[in-house]
Amino acid sequence: MIHMENATKRYADTVAVASLSLHVEKGQVCVLIGPSGCGKTTTLRMINRLVEPTDGRIVINDIDNRHTSPVELRRSIGYAIQSVGLFPHMTVEQNIGIVPSILRWDRTRIEARTTELLALVGLDPVAYSGKYPSQLSGGEAQRVGVARALAADPPILLMDEPFGAVDPLTRERLQQQFMDIQRRLQKTVVLVTHDLDEAIRLADRVAVMKAGTLVQYDTPEELLAHPASEFVRDFVGTDRALKRLSRIPATSLMKPVTSVREEQLRDLSGTTNLPRYVWVVDDANRLVGWADTARRSAGANEVKASRADVERIAIRETATLREALSRMLGHGVRSIPVIKDDGQLLGEITLHDVEEATAE
Ligand SMILES: Nc1ncnc2c1ncn2[C@@H]1O[C@H](COP(=O)(O)OP(=O)(O)OP(=O)(O)O)[C@@H](O)[C@H]1O
Ligand SMILES: [Mg+2]
Missing domain, CATH: 3.40.50.300 (P-loop containing nucleotide triphosphate hydrolases)
Structure with a gap:
């Protein structure tokens, strides 16, 4: 041209x-x-x-x-x-x-x-x-x-x-x-x-x-x-x-992630092998927060979701790895969820994977 x-x-x-x-x-x-x-x-x-x-x-x-x-x-x-x-x-x-x-x-x-x-x-x-x-x-x-x-x-x-x-x-x-x-x-x-x-x-x-x-x-x-x-x-x-x-899209390191619906948190007795921390979504799979599954209330198998400002804790699927990394470092977290524009949870990126990607 x-x-x-x-x-x-x-x-x-x-x-x-x-x-x-x-x-x-x-x-x-x-x-x-x-x-x-x-x-x-x-x-x-x-x-x-x-x-x-x-x-x-x-x-x-x-x-x-x-x-x-x-x-x-x-x-x-x-x-x-x-x-x-x-x-x-x-x-x-x-x-x-x-x-x-x-x-x-x-x-x-x-x-x-x-x-x-x-x-x-x-x-x-x-x-x-x-x-x-x-x-x-x-x-x-x-x-x-x-x-x-x-x-x-x-x-x-x-x-x-x-x-x-x-x-x-x-x-x-x-x-x-x-x-x-x-x-x-x-x-x-x-x-x-x-x-x-x-x-x-x-x-x-x-x-x-x-x-x-x-x-x-x-x-x-x-x-x-x-x-x-x-x-x-x-x-x-x-x-x-x-x-x-x-230059690298964040989604290139994205992995599937365990999430639970808010209403499932009311009774976790039927669930096994849940990781300690899980992302919490609504009925339409939109991210609303996270939960610590070890903190079950005595007697009941109920866990409280911690609602979060999704715009702050998550990145969009169009973000780059650099944005993912600076967000993790900025919030002091080791993983970050990836969402669609409409808030649907797609997966997550971990600090470990980003470190591996920069190591070579
Ligand atoms: N009309 C001109 N007459 C004489 N010298 C010129 C003229 N225009 C540019 N120069 C010289 O040519 C060189 C390149 O200038 P140019 O404007 O292309 O630089 P630049 O890379 O765009 O710089 P900047 O990043 O500061 O904008 C400079 O040394 C400048 O002084
Ligand atoms: Mg110039």
Whole structure:
């Protein structure tokens, strides 16, 4: 889809990008990462010809991008820039509608598209369409920036630190939204970030850059398992094993688990071989808490369920092993239940299994 061949950009005595070759497959997310000034933005901007390469070539869908006019390229490639770059004198709706109006979509179509995109990035269209950028928080403005990049439904998206200017919590939510959107829309994306965790989370392939060159281009798993040089090793840091966990779905280590229904707890006389601690579910198999089966009331075989805040003690089936681990460490527990969105208990993950998985 995007094929860069020895792309080079020189400015007077600076070489911003030096003979960079990079191939991005259709529908994949390529994340560029590296120290400040290593040429990430320049690389991105050569793709849509906001920067013209001094040397080398860039082929998009088998067509050399020099044969496509910059105007045409910018229509077919969505671009979310480092500093959001919303026009201050235009409303949110007008900002999102810029490319569609260049394409001469009619008003109703642009309005419908704006509404759809605002909802997609999690902003209420009624509340936000008429606002001006100065009335938005940093995170909201970034979401409008992403919506604008998606406006004309371009097959390619270039994103320069799109989630850079927000607090870690908002950033995580935006990343989650991005992954949900990407799963549905399957764009070809080149995204720049300074944040290694973000790269590992979002990328199909990570391109690590240093002083205008590409030093490693690999899947996040490969990058973490086999850094190609001392530079990359230092760059990915000492907690590689932990970072790898964020690429592994929690369900991969999930095991079946013994659960009992709340009403069964009233009389456990008929049950044998129950583990000491069991998860308690309701009639629809939704997790409601846990019980200590050793604490039977004298004479009766009744056990009291300890109700729990399920959102705090359980993880969703979409969580990663890293989330599972940090939840276990955060609560000081050795196992954690996995639930579906509707609360149904699926199984559990144990600390022991996570430790084993990181040991090799
Ligand atoms: N228009 C320009 N004129 C001269 N030098 C430039 C120009 N644009 C970029 N450079 C230089 O090229 C190099 C790469 O810049 P670039 O913006 O691509 O870096 P970056 O990796 O995006 O950095 P950051 O992470 O800080 O955004 C830098 O040394 C920069 O100073
Ligand atoms: Mg930059």
